[in-house]
Amino acid sequence: MTGGVPADGPIPVIAIDGPTASGKGTVAARVARTLGWSVLDSGALYRLSALAALRRGVSDTDDQALADIARGLDIQFLGDKVLLDNDDVTEQLRHEHIGEMASRIAPLQPLRDALLERQRAFRQPPGLVCDGRDMGTVVFPDATLKIFLIADVDARAQRRYNQLIEKGFSANLGDLLTDLKARDQRDQNRSVAPLKPAHDAVVVDSSNLGVDQTVDCILAHWRNRI
Ligand code: C5P
Numbered sequence: 001m002t003g004g005v006p007a008d009g010p011i012p013v014i015a016i017d018g019p020t021a022s023g024k025g026t027v028a029a030r031v032a033r034t035l036g037w038s039v040l041d042s043g044a045l046y047r048l049s050a051l052a053a054l055r056r057g058v059s060d061t062d063d064q065a066l067a068d069i070a071r072g073l074d075i076q077f078l079g080d081k082v083l084l085d086n087d088d089v090t091e092q093l094r095h096e097h098i099g100e101m102a103s104r105i106a107p108l109q110p111l112r113d114a115l116l117e118r119q120r121a122f123r124q125p126p127g128l129v130c131d132g133r134d135m136g137t138v139v140f141p142d143a144t145l146k147i148f149l150i151a152d153v154d155a156r157a158q159r160r161y162n163q164l165i166e167k168g169f170s171a172n173l174g175d176l177l178t179d180l181k182a183r184d185q186r187d188q189n190r191s192v193a194p195l196k197p198a199h200d201a202v203v204v205d206s207s208n209l210g211v212d213q214t215v216d217c218i219l220a221h222w223r224n225r226i
Contacts, residue, residue, distance in 0.1 A: 010142065012037075012127040014222060015135035018149035019195060020099070020183045021156035023206055023214060024131035027149065030215045032129035035222075040122040042132030042139070043102065045115050047093045048073055048084055050101035060105050067110035070118075094167075096179065103183045106133075107190040133187055136198035145225050147218055148197035151207045153180055 014037075016028050025041050032039035049070045050060075058065045076083040082090050092098065105111055119139045122128055132139070136146035151159075157177040164171040187195040197203055202221055206214045 011123050011125055013123060013135075013140045013143040014127070014129045014145045014147070014218070015140050015143035015198075015201075016129065016131040016147045016149055016218070017133055017135050017137070017195065017197070017201070018131075018147075019151075019153075019156065019187065020103075020180055021160040022149045022151045023156075023159065023211065024149050026211055027206075027214050027218065028129045028131040030211065031218050031222075034215070034219060035127060035129070037127035037129055038122060038124055040119060040128060040130035040132075042115075042119055042130060042135060043099075044077075044082060044093060045070070045073070045075075045118065046102040046106050046111075047098050048075055048082070048089070049111060049115070050098050050105055051089060051092060052084060053105070054098075054101065060101055063108040063110045066105055066108060067114040070111050070114035073118075091167075096176075100179065100183070103186050107186070107192050109192050112138075112193060133195040134193040136201050137196065138193050141198070145218075145222050146198045146201035147221065148201040148203045149214070150203060150205050153177065153184065155207045156180055 014031060016024050018024050025043070028041070029039050049066060052069045052073060053060065053066055056069065058069060074085050080090065081088055082093055116139065119130070122130065123140070130140065136143050154177070157173060157180050160176050160180070161171050161173050204214065204217055209217065
């Protein structure tokens with residue numbers, strides 16, 4: 001048994017989906033560390049595709065060129081660091097304009113198709129915790145536990161603001177709020193892999209929960225599941 005899962009069953013996956021800045025990434029990393037599993041931040045793959053496209057001068061509407069870029073991405077995840085073409089892009093990936101471009105190219109089906117197998121390759125023993133928008137609906141529809149993590153938009157804007165200020169970036173709360181609302185709209189209303197809870201997802205509202213409480217809540221759901 002690993003993390004409470006029989007060794008001969010499918011490799012377990014905990015899928016955590018939800019809107020921008022709902023805390024998915026932090027929570028997914030903590031749940032993975034607790035269980036000793038690997039982690040996939042799928043948003044990073046969309047951000048990396050956006051950054052690589054910007055560097056190569058590829059337009060955000062050229063879906064085939066974007067798919068080629070996604071397929072050929074030379075990336076490494078080293079602990080908390082992300083390398084693109086051997087260059088440390090960890091900080092750049094978090095810039096708002098990269099997140100914004102990622103959200104604009106994310107509806108393009110050829111790009112999503114190109115990233116699908118790359119994401120599934122992260123499913124390695126003893127287990128995977130992944131976060132994104134379509135982990136439980138499209139990428140890992142057979143995930144053992146599906147969490148849909150929400151938080152009200154003001155709480156999310158405030159969290160994003162605090163994160164940016166802590167890292168020494170300048171930020172404007174009003175602009176962040178406007179940007180988050182626009183991204184929510186785009187992610188929820190696109191026809192391809194829209195942001196929505198899987199029919200068998202557990203909805204967790206973290207508006208009034210700290211990181212520790214959210215992690216504990218997800219681990220409790222996991223223990224109930226196995
Ligand atoms: O999660 P993060 O903000 O890093 O993701 C950046 C963008 O990538 C999102 O706004 C979303 O449009 C897109 N995305 C997606 N599907 C995923 C993860 C991210 O469409 N599984």
